[in-house]
Amino acid sequence: MSRIKEKFAELKAKNEKALISYIMVGFPNERATLSAVKGLVKGGTDIIELGFPFSDPLADGPVIQNASTVSLKNGTKINNFFSLVKKIRKMTGLPLVLMTYTNILYARGYPKFISEAKKAGIDGFILPDMSIEESKEYLNAAKGKIDTIFLVSPNTSKERIRKITQATSGFLYMVAIYGTTGVKTGIKNYTIKAIKEVKKQTKAKIPVGVGFGVSSPADVKKYISVGADAVIVGSAFLKLIEKTPQNKIEQKITAFTKSLKKQTRI
């Protein structure tokens, strides 16, 4: 059983939902990333999502775009990313998910990238520009190695939700809004309807995590009350890291994580 699957089973037994916390590696530097990870672990996050920067992050809003630019300027490379993951793996047994764009995997070759990531301690991948139609090679390379987390949107048809669910393992990533990451729109009625539809189509076969624009304990509470099995918070963490001095990052992240995690215990 994968670490992600085990985590969801463990939470279910405790009657809890999952908090998935995203940070961009190397933003603003590697030390900050390690401090933030410590904070996430202490604050009780259930899954850590690590962003690896891409030069052209077209599904991301300004906060993650900026973090990607800073991280790349700081010289973030794939090999030092894998070394960092190994360090994080020594710090925690939590599931680690990598979010990046298709070209990063393609450039190294899907099988090579996936094997190296797995070896470093990555449990799953999220690729926002990988549609299921183009995913054959990627899925073959990932099979039996790591979880492939695909995304669904509020406008995804029932038929497609079922197809995407078949290709997905770990959890299904439900994009809450029409928009890019980190854009605050408030909680829309169409999102609530869409979450219910996705839950219906997936028939509890796979957990559904809701992300994009989820930034506060109130958001977490609301999405969980309408059926989300997990919530994904990203840009809010990056904003906090950006405004916090290096030596306070761990402490601030711990406190914010706790405030979010509290809302997942029902």
Add this chain to the structure above:
Amino acid sequence: MKYPKNGRFGEFGGKYIPETLVPAVQELEENYLKFKNDKSFKKELNYYLKQYAGRPTPLYFAKNLTEKIGGARIYLKREDLLHGGAHKMNNTIGQVLLAKKMNKKRIIAETGAGQHGVATAMACAVLGMKSEVYMGYKDTLRQKLNVFRMNMLGSKVHPVKSGSQTLKDAINEAIRDWITNVENTYYLLGSAVGPHPYPVMVRDFQSVIGKEIKSQMKKIHNKTPDIVIACVGGGSNAIGTFYPLIDTEAELIGVEAAGKGLKSGFHSATLSAGTKGVLHGMMTYLLQDKEGQITETHSISAGLDYPGVGPEHSYLKDNKRVKYHSATDSEVIDAFLLLTRTEGIIPALESAHAIAEVIKVAKRHKKSESIVVTLSGRGDKDVEEVQNYLDKNVKD
């Protein structure tokens, strides 16, 4: 390739897009397939191309240039005379008509040199639609006349300050807008790039160029041209020129921007120096580093300053039907001045890349042979840029 199965030209193309855009792209493909052979749609498109945009454009025998170079006969396909000043109008009229059939209320577009933005603003003005155009901040400065034109035509221009502040970043930002407003917005892509069906749809709308070349050459020489040359950034004028001639004997040459030289690292010659990868929804050749990060490009012409290329060009490179060469900024300035002074035609800097190639090629061929060069746009927008270049680099 007639209509790419699964959106692929060989291994190139496809749809690497966020899930939110999948229904929009499917809706677009369904409507495109429905209307592309629809009689009344074609009639309306042809009406606007002829009466509004000024088609057919002339195939002009450049006698002075031919004599000056001394070799094959050079013909210019005068897309610079099309309304708006470039070939872009062929595509924008087609797509705006399609957007109207799809009941879309809002049009967004990206632009590099501003020619696609201007052609979008014009097509939207005449067909009664609202448009917003994303343009790299760097490009808004070096092509500011086109920014003024778009504003006057009623289009809202959004300068894009992320990344390299050029065409690539304008496309990123237009895609982000599309993701956000997918329910009412039509994304009018200006080149033969992006996710399927854009590359094939833009090619089809631009193929009027190659079709006219074929019939005009037949009238003049009763044969197809021996050589056909067009510049390649994203590659829409080139694919529109080449596609109808693919099954002929004509030698086809695409010309990329070699900037300060292919070895300098400051260029945009994707097919000459790139590797395969995924960007803007497509698998194609890209300028990128070993880790898959897209690298910054350079060209004196904003319209060719792009690290990717249409997927069908990647396919035609690999199957060797088309040759892809390049021209440096310095060669382009020489070609720009030569055409201006011999023929009294001021070409766009993009199109001057194709002229630079014909200068090299024509002298190696006999007088009985003919070369057609697609002059994709006029150069009024570039005169300031050229003057600045000349002030910095002393040239005759």
